[in-house]
């Protein structure tokens with residue numbers, strides 16, 4: 001599956017399966033997973049005091065190298081992950097092993113403190129990665145944080161809140177992304193974490209329709225409104241956190257277990273395969289060599305299998321139980337129906353603080 005592709009709205013080909021290079025902190029082995037998840041939520045809110053936690057030195061570069069050698073042809077990174085030097089080393093190991101640059105689809109993302117200077121962010125990423133272009137460059141989140149704040153990536157106010165530039169209009173960031181297309185440093189541009197509301201605001205002003213919207217997506221958060229909207233507008237969906245992020249909390253979902261038994265595969269294979277009939281690219285992340293390899297083995301789910309997973313999603317929706325695992329504390333209402341809290345901003349103006 002990793003060698004199969006979709007075609008983006010500008011003709012560029014993108015693999016169906018990719019390797020995620022977001023390596024957040026590893027759960028301490030002494031903590032039971034339930035306690036870890038509880039603790040992680042609290043720690044997540046504190047993030048920014050020290051920046052993103054780093055994986056052990058060498059872990060990212062070796063995982064990227066293992067992934068490339070195992071057959072992955074898409075590597076998903078971001079400036080904000082703070083590890084693009086290591087991703088670059090992993091890429092280089094792959095190139096040294098004979099894999100050609102033009103056969104690897106490299107993704108990076110413009111971080112919120114660079115919303116008014118996206119080319120600068122891109123240049124920093126390219127330098128770290130050791131590349132002269134990325135295949136896809138995304139707006140990571142539709143928000144701006146203070147470029148002159150107390151941290152390069154996670155500036156905070158004295159009260160601990162993220163240092164947001166409320167006057168910033170996310171469609172201005174998109175205009176800068178459009179300008180990158182003429183530089184030769186990107187093959188395609190897109191967004192990430194855009195709801196239907198935000199996409200509508202962007203499309204009202206855009207000269208170039210985003211090629212991609214990268215969103216959290218799995219049977220416990222199908223985001224069918226966003227997926228359908230993207231499909232109608234020719235925007236390709238990339239699904240992130242398909243296993244439910246750290247620890248893979250979706251492995252025990254009843255239809256996932258049932259389909260894993262039917263196909264005699266790991267539950268992860270079902271959760272990754274779910275996206276292929278939906279027409280999306282799916283990103284898998286693992287630090288573990290055998291899992292990196294195991295995650296390449298997707299299955300062809302039938303329409304009936306997909307229906308089973310969709311029914312599970314719909315039931316959770318009716319019960320108000322959709323679960324979003326990645327929602328950083330920006331304090332903004334980004335327009336996702338399951339996250340109605342936070343400040344509503346539009347066109348650089350605060351509309352409501354509900």
Ligand SMILES: NC(=O)C1=CN([C@@H]2O[C@H](COP(=O)(O)OP(=O)(O)OC[C@H]3O[C@@H](n4cnc5c(N)ncnc54)[C@H](OP(=O)(O)O)[C@@H]3O)[C@@H](O)[C@H]2O)C=CC1
Pocket residue numbers: 019020021022023076077140192193214215239240241242243244245246247248266268269283284285286287288291292294295326
């Ligand atoms: N645009 C955005 O805002 C975001 C983008 N992303 C992208 O999506 C990628 C994937 O999402 P991510 O949040 O990392 O989470 P995933 O849903 O991919 O889950 C990763 C977790 O699942 C475990 N795992 C992986 N494979 C298996 C397996 N076969 N069996 C059992 N456990 C497994 C990993 O463990 P271990 O590593 O210990 O093996 C890790 O704990 C990221 O790396 C990043 O590239 C993610 C979040 C936000």
Ligand SMILES: O=C[C@H](O)[C@@H](O)[C@@H](O)[C@H](O)C(=O)O
Pocket residue numbers: 022047052078080081326327328329
């Ligand atoms: O891409 C993954 C996620 O979006 C991650 O980059 C953010 O959650 C970031 O760590 C933050 O705290 O805002």
